[in-house]
Amino acid sequence: MSCEADTTALLRSGGRRLTPQRQRVAAALQHAGGHRTVEELHELMAGQPDTPMALSTVYRALTTLKELRLVSEVDAGGRAAFTWVDHSRPHHHLVCLGCGVERDLDPALLRQLGSEIRAVTGFDAFLDHFAIMGECARCRQAAAQT
Amino acid sequence: MSCEADTTALLRSGGRRLTPQRQRVAAALQHAGGHRTVEELHELMAGQPDTPMALSTVYRALTTLKELRLVSEVDAGGRAAFTWVDHSRPHHHLVCLGCGVERDLDPALLRQLGSEIRAVTGFDAFLDHFAIMGECARCRQAAAQT
């Protein structure tokens, strides 16, 4: 869980403003946890006592939060989902296109990839959180038995 | 460039049908080369003597071709783009979110990641072609001089 002070500082960086909308979207995503769609977040906030927020504002707030790397968008086959980036618990997803089963991947593997890219190219790859599509062992075996 | 016979065989696999629409989309993408948007492909085919093709059909054909791994969809920040998968020239992209500069990445690094994932989890990761977002060395240095 990112430090609150750190979050507000980032939200104010680069001429950006700390608005209640951005704070609410950030809070909603942190509180809800996991992968959430834009619609889910919008409805979550519609249930709050504050003034309702336009759907397009939720989209824009998420875009901003992504730019600050406080939030990550993941495409796991279905519709786009967003998640609060917890730097203390990095993880990635392996999604089987055959059966849909989903499991987490050891973050060390991608951390190493990031280091190698950095060493070879000088490029700092943002590999915080994403989904890798493929085929699980079970489906692969099933496919091989033709 | 995939073997023609191989392509038609794949298009017929699993009860799927070999239709002129799918063949035209595949041919257009191979001929055009590079990363192409749905709209570009649709217009390309609108200029052909054959009967015009519905836009939704182009979307569906690309979805099918992706399932067969003949085509890959890449999200490099802008709108979604598709490309014919040339297994003889695997490559990936590094895209800088600061300045937009884009360079290719040594495919060996991701080939190795795939092997490790396979060894550790038994999962066959499809890492044919995609974009990795991040920050180039130049932008990183500029950001550091605050």
Add this chain to the structure above:
DNA sequence: CTGCCCTCCGCGAATATTCGCAATTGTACG
């Protein structure tokens, strides 16, 4: 070659996401 069945296509409607613009409202400054 013919007929039948089930997948695909065209089309228009439903969703999802992005934009343009005028009205608001954070922020820096005095």
Add this chain to the structure above:
DNA sequence: CGTACAATTGCGAATATTCGCGGAGGGCAG
């Protein structure tokens, strides 16, 4: 605390992408 100014929001319209459905036609049994 009041002003000035640019960033941001709300809203509706513009795009982008996906669906549902009835008709067309690929592919296989006969």
